[in-house]
Amino acid sequence: MTTTLLSGRRSARWIMKILSTLGTVAVTFLGLLIVTFLIGRVVPVDPVLSVVGDRATQAQYDAAYHALGLDKPLIEQFWIWLVNVFHGDLGTSNLTTRPIAEDIARVFPATLELATVSIILGTAIGIPLGVWAAVRQGKLVDQIVRVVGLVGYSAPVFWLGLMGLLLFYFKMGLISGPGRIDLSYEYDFTPVTGLFLIDTAMQGAWGAFANVFSHIILPASLLGYLSLAYISRMTRSFMLNELGQEYITTARVKGVPEWRIIWGQALRNAAVPLVTVVALSYASLLEGSVLTETVFAWPGLGQYLTNSLQNADMNAVLGGTLVIGAIFVGLNMLSDLLYTLLDARTRNRK
Amino acid sequence: MSMTREWLLSDAPLSRRQAKLGQAYRTWLGFRTNGLAMFGLLIVVVLVLLALFAPWLAPHDPLTGDLNTTRLLPPLTEGYWLGTDDQGRDILSRLIYGSRITLAVVALVAILATPLGLLIGTTAGYFGGWVDTVLMRFTDIVLAFPKLILALAFVAALGPGIENAIIAIAITAWPPYARLARAETLTIRNSDFIAATKLQGASSARIIWKHIVPLCMSSIIVRVTLDMAGIILTAAGLGFLGLGAQPPQPEWGAMIAGGRNFLIDYWWVATMPGIAIFVVSLGFNLLGDGLRDVLDPKGQK
Numbered sequence: 304m305t306t307t308l309l310s311g312r313r314s315a316r317w318i319m320k321i322l323s324t325l326g327t328v329a330v331t332f333l334g335l336l337i338v339t340f341l342i343g344r345v346v347p348v349d350p351v352l353s354v355v356g357d358r359a360t361q362a363q364y365d366a367a368y369h370a371l372g373l374d375k376p377l378i379e380q381f382w383i384w385l386v387n388v389f390h391g392d393l394g395t396s397n398l399t400t401r402p403i404a405e406d407i408a409r410v411f412p413a414t415l416e417l418a419t420v421s422i423i424l425g426t427a428i429g430i431p432l433g434v435w436a437a438v439r440q441g442k443l444v445d446q447i448v449r450v451v452g453l454v455g456y457s458a459p460v461f462w463l464g465l466m467g468l469l470l471f472y473f474k475m476g477l478i479s480g481p482g483r484i485d486l487s488y489e490y491d492f493t494p495v496t497g498l499f500l501i502d503t504a505m506q507g508a509w510g511a512f513a514n515v516f517s518h519i520i521l522p523a524s525l526l527g528y529l530s531l532a533y534i535s536r537m538t539r540s541f542m543l544n545e546l547g548q549e550y551i552t553t554a555r556v557k558g559v560p561e562w563r564i565i566w567g568q569a570l571r572n573a574a575v576p577l578v579t580v581v582a583l584s585y586a587s588l589l590e591g592s593v594l595t596e597t598v599f600a601w602p603g604l605g606q607y608l609t610n611s612l613q614n615a616d617m618n619a620v621l622g623g624t625l626v627i628g629a630i631f632v633g634l635n636m637l638s639d640l641l642y643t644l645l646d647a648r649t650r651n652r653k
Numbered sequence: 654m655s656m657t658r659e660w661l662l663s664d665a666p667l668s669r670r671q672a673k674l675g676q677a678y679r680t681w682l683g684f685r686t687n688g689l690a691m692f693g694l695l696i697v698v699v700l701v702l703l704a705l706f707a708p709w710l711a712p713h714d715p716l717t718g719d720l721n722t723t724r725l726l727p728p729l730t731e732g733y734w735l736g737t738d739d740q741g742r743d744i745l746s747r748l749i750y751g752s753r754i755t756l757a758v759v760a761l762v763a764i765l766a767t768p769l770g771l772l773i774g775t776t777a778g779y780f781g782g783w784v785d786t787v788l789m790r791f792t793d794i795v796l797a798f799p800k801l802i803l804a805l806a807f808v809a810a811l812g813p814g815i816e817n818a819i820i821a822i823a824i825t826a827w828p829p830y831a832r833l834a835r836a837e838t839l840t841i842r843n844s845d846f847i848a849a850t851k852l853q854g855a856s857s858a859r860i861i862w863k864h865i866v867p868l869c870m871s872s873i874i875v876r877v878t879l880d881m882a883g884i885i886l887t888a889a890g891l892g893f894l895g896l897g898a899q900p901p902q903p904e905w906g907a908m909i910a911g912g913r914n915f916l917i918d919y920w921w922v923a924t925m926p927g928i929a930i931f932v933v934s935l936g937f938n939l940l941g942d943g944l945r946d947v948l949d950p951k952g953q954k
Contacts, residue, residue: 334794342810457934461893462927473917590799594890612809624806631799
């Protein structure tokens with residue numbers, strides 16, 4: 304009786320939490336939409352002139368002004384834009400003359416692939432490194448992790464990229480240069496998922512796979528390094544926190560082997576906040592891709608955004624901003640929710 | 654000297670000024686023992702000195718070079734120790750003048766974003782209720798945006814240039830300060846001394862600015878210092894994309910972009926400004942870490 308009541312209350316609290324998170328997501332998305340829309344309105348470029356040209360008569364100008372809906376009140380313009388966005392219509396790019404949503408869907412897999420390989424590298428190396436540093440606190444490993452973190456926080460990513468290209472591509476020839484794949488391999492397989500590593504592997508095009516790999520390894524290591532700097536530092540502090548708890552002392556007294564205490568018990572508890580950290584670094588990798596993709600001529604969302612910027616293609620810039628912003632906000636909120644779901648303390652708190 | 658020291662460390666200060674100076678001196682004594690933090694401070698001090706005395710320190714003109722004789726000279730050439738770029742300009746001189754831009758960016762962003770964050774955070778924390786809900790919801794929304802992307806979109810809208818880059822960075826930089834200021838305000842707003850001030854008839858504005866803000870300052874200073882490196886990197890990134898400082902301004906990020914085209918044969922043109930950015934960001938990070946240790950021990954991660 305009591306237990307059902309309790310669990311009922313518990314799930315009610317859960318539903319409240321999820322509802323409030325969804326509410327926050329909705330408000331944040333609305334904020335993102337408003338900001339993006341307003342940025343589009345303050346542009347000093349006259350959108351009418353770019354349609355009719357500067358030799359149009361006043362009548363032509365007025366007609367285009369009307370056709371673009373610019374004579375309507377701002378709030379109505381926003382509503383029209385909002386309806387379009389929710390129908391997946393982000394407008395047409397002046398640069399590629401294609402619908403922006405289509406453009407973004409085409410370039411997105413490249414960014415996704417790069418960010419995913421990077422986060423795998425960053426997590427797989429960052430977490431053990433952080434654990435190791437926490438266990439040997441103040442020792443050499445700890446100092447190394449600290450320096451790795453400081454360098455990661457202080458070095459400009461685009462410059463590291465250029466230096467990496469100079470060293471490993473131009474001077475040593477160890478890897479392939481800018482771009483995602485060499486032209487000669489491009490027709491060895493058909494893009495299905497758009498993630499070239501998976502596509503080539505599934506179709507057994509191993510030559511192409513090797514080529515794709517030698518292209519992705521440097522930018523992915525670089526972005527992976529940035530997330531490693533953050534992940535290892537956070538892992539270290541979470542682990543230090545756990546290792547100071549009483550249950551660890553109890554386990555030691557009971558004679559549980561040290562490796563099991565560290566990798567089994569402490570890390571399992573530290574894993575809860577770590578999920579949030581990894582999700583946040585994944586989101587920031589999408590952002591970091593803008594500069595990295597420019598350096599490596601990586602045909603993803605970041606490069607699309609900078610290309611549009613440099614060609615004053617405002618619709619495309621706003622579309623790209625909106626998409627990256629939405630993913631970023633979504634991942635932020637998801638990590639928030641995951642934390643509530645995984646943390647036993649937030650679950651049982653009365 | 655020892656007299657001054659005794660006066661500063663006195664347990665029974667005779668005036669407010671003595672107590673304040675004594676507090677600052679004790680902080681400095683704690684800070685001084687941290688070697689890395691002192692190194693960070695040294696870097697920042699050198700940056701400020703370079704910016705102040707750039708015209709006397711720079712051996713050559715940063716904006717014009719000799720296209721016939723000094724084009725793309727390698728480093729360690731006599732008189733051009735870091736080499737020259739494709740326009741024949743001395744890279745060392747450009748870096749020295751560029752320190753002015755870097756410092757201006759950092760200072761202006763701090764001047765714009767810190768008061769804004771303080772105002773919003775302390776107001777939300779002090780009044781509570783719906784004021785708090787509205788202001789913090791707004792803060793969380795801005796905080797949830799990707800900073801660099803937002804700054805990019807702003808600069809794209811406002812037009813490229815260093816002024817707009819600074820505004821864009823400041824607009825994205827204030828939310829963490831607001832949250833921090835709110836948290837600090839919440840811990841002190843129910844203190845007796847605030848109640849006493851209120852009973853003496855002080856207005857809310859006076860209580861916030863005279864009594865709450867000063868107590869928030871140390872954690873805000875730590876946070877702003879730690880953010881400086883990120884601000885420098887963002888500004889350099891905008892410059893690299895051609896959206897920040899415009900040529901021929903010797904902005905470090907833009908200099909890297911300029912050197913990118915001859916990376917293979919003339920590596921130093923893009924390498925030197927990157928080292929400068931790295932060293933200065935590192936300086937601010939070390940300084941921030943050190944300040945956190947002495948000013949905000951509970952804020953340690």
